[in-house]
Amino acid sequence: MKKVLVAYYSRTGKTQKMADYIAEGIRLSGNAVEMKKIVDIKSEKDIEGYDGYIFGCPTYHKSITKNFETFLFLVEKAGLKGKIGGAFGSSTHSGEAPGVIFDTMEHVFAMKMTNLGPFDLRENVVDSNEGIKACQDYGRTLGGMLN
Numbered sequence: 810m811k812k813v814l815v816a817y818y819s820r821t822g823k824t825q826k827m828a829d830y831i832a833e834g835i836r837l838s839g840n841a842v843e844m845k846k847i848v849d850i851k852s853e854k855d856i857e858g859y860d861g862y863i864f865g866c867p868t869y870h871k872s873i874t875k876n877f878e879t880f881l882f883l884v885e886k887a888g889l890k891g892k893i894g895g896a897f898g899s900s901t902h903s904g905e906a907p908g909v910i911f912d913t914m915e916h917v918f919a920m921k922m923t924n925l926g927p928f929d930l931r932e933n934v935v936d937s938n939e940g941i942k943a944c945q946d947y948g949r950t951l952g953g954m955l956n
């Protein structure tokens with residue numbers, strides 16, 4: 810059994826719900842998952858040692874938030890080259906954040922990213938059956954890359 814870190818920021822709880830459903834999907838793939846809020850991640854040591862990584866941030870002002878930018882500089886120090894990765898976040902209309910994170914993981918950290926691409930979900934569907942299933946599928950597919 811491999812272990813995936815789901816690290817996320819959520820201001821009003823939508824991306825946090827996505828994180829919970831994605832974690833369910835990872836467990837359905839037969840792998841273990843640990844969830845961390847980025848505010849609780851103090852050093853690169855808190856990031857190292859997992860087989861896969863899924864990072865989540867909602868879109869604010871057409872990008873990731875300032876604290877998520879800072880978090881990505883910590884991730885750089887952790888050295889995740891070749892590790893499995895994915896990125897997600899909730900939004901209302903434009904949804905750039907998951908793409909920004911995904912591109913950084915792929916091109917800067919040289920991680921092995923899921924073919925599903927970045928996963929943006931409009932906040933009004935996060936709690937619908939369709940939204941829950943989309944999150945679970947994202948987690949399960951990423952977990953499947955570890956099997």
Ligand SMILES: Cc1cc2nc3c(=O)[nH]c(=O)nc-3n(C[C@H](O)[C@H](O)[C@H](O)COP(=O)(O)O)c2cc1C
Pocket residue numbers: 818819820821822823824825867868869870871872899900901902903904905931932
């Ligand atoms: C000040 C502000 C700016 C926002 N900017 C964007 C934006 O540029 N694009 C977008 O799609 N959503 C934008 N949103 C909507 C949030 O992404 C959306 O509410 C999201 O679900 C919040 O996720 P959270 O509950 O995880 O914090 C903005 C919301 C606020 C309050």
